[in-house]
Amino acid sequence: MPLSAEVPAHALACVYEGVGLPIKLDDKHPVTQPQDLKQGEVLVKLEYTGVCHTDLHIWKGDTPFPVPMPLVGGHEGAGHVVAIGEGTDTALSVGQAVGVKWIADTCSTCSYCMNGADQHCAKAGVSGMLQDGTFAQYMVAAARYVTPIPDGIPLELAAPVLCAGVTTWSALKRTNAKPGDWLAISGASGGLGHLAVQYALAIGLRVVAIDGGDDKRKLCEGYGVDHFVDFRDYKSGAELIDAVKAICDGIGPHAALVCATGGNAYGQAIEFLRARGTLAAVALAANTKIEAEVFSFIGKGLTVAGSYVGSRQDAIEALSFVARGKVRPNVQVEALKDVQSVLERMDRGQISGRIVLKCH
The missing domain is CATH 3.40.50.720 (NAD(P)-binding Rossmann-like Domain)
Structure with a gap:
């Protein structure tokens, strides 16, 4: 199993323990080890994660249905592949920059997936809402659904493009x-x-x-x-x-x-x-x-x-504008541990542009 670096057994993750409760900064959150990855999975070392207003809705319990908690929030992640599950058929390589989106995976076979509307797949996984997300230093992601980030885009700029x-x-x-x-x-x-x-x-x-x-x-x-x-x-x-x-x-x-x-x-x-x-x-x-x-x-x-997020192709197109210098996210970088403060300021309407959290 190729690895770019040794993977720690534990790392920092920000966990919603319940609606409106203080967000737990868990520096002993278990990291899936390369040998434990399933076929079709990659392990991503996250460098940056954007903070979206939807993250605030989830934390406050504004969603129309209950969200399973405890939960690692976040869904705008940018980082590097550090391991690939054995037997995974993918063009991805260890060390490659990739993005993790709101839609974490889909069935790939329903009419929505087959017609460029995969975000509407009834079996879609959702990062930071139905499964652990990007407010962490490491996460497991579906190889077929991470988005390759073009060379030359700083990862702190790529992160908010993956949702916003x-x-x-x-x-x-x-x-x-x-x-x-x-x-x-x-x-x-x-x-x-x-x-x-x-x-x-x-x-x-x-x-x-x-x-x-x-x-x-x-x-x-x-x-x-x-x-x-x-x-x-x-x-x-x-x-x-x-x-x-x-x-x-x-x-x-x-x-x-x-x-x-x-x-x-x-x-x-x-x-x-x-x-x-x-x-x-x-x-x-x-x-x-x-x-x-x-x-x-x-x-x-x-x-x-x-208009509900976008398809895998939409993500590729959205990043291409950034790669060509036509779009540049206005970001302010803060530390991952500051996520609750960011959400509170967002709730008060005190943020312009996008806050991006540095994961390491």
Whole structure:
């Protein structure tokens, strides 16, 4: 069994012990040894892991179903293969940089898997929710589902692309927006939003970034958005809706991405979209419903598309933008042990861009 380095028997992992309970920093968490890997598995030494808003939802118990705990959280991992299970048929090699995603594995044979929508596989494993995830120094992953990371991408930048990047890129594709079209992005400076802005600009869309605060304006304008709309400047949602319409030819954008966790962003998007516009729903806002007045909704011929992470191919494409210098995640690196502090700041809305944790 080829190994790039000796694998320790134990290492650090951050464990959710129960909903809302303090996260346990377990520095004696057992590490699966190379000889114990099953066929089809690889052992990944994680170097960085992003922190996603979904991690916060899981920790707080906001999911619509109970999550099995104790559980190692996280699902945006980047690291290196250190061992490959005996008999595994794979092009991966020991020492290769790979990414671990929200979707950990699928059946590969159902109609969704066969048609490029593998994220909807009924048998999919989910990192950091249904099985241990990336808030750890080592983890076992399915060889067929890790994503090779192109040479030249720093791993701290690759990590958030494995969820936030693939999710927003996939959502953009769902809108069918074409170069020159207007796209409104709610929550434009957040972990999802700031990547959505960059992907949209990279394919020639005209972007209206919606968020609040001077720092967030500076970030979005630095990317070259066509307009920044500070929601704090408007006394009501109706005024904000009118402002977005006025910017976009007086009739509204062709498409909208909701990356904001405030539930009112969905209703506003439906109102400001132009006729035949498409809303791609991305952000998971707890206890939120998407509602529309049916006469207006039908009269405008609107489309609402739920967009759930992305496929293996979407992940490859999302990383390629970073490799070509078209997209660069805005990351702040902190220590793995700081994960609870990061989640608490996220819950208070105090984070722009993406926090990435250094695992070693």
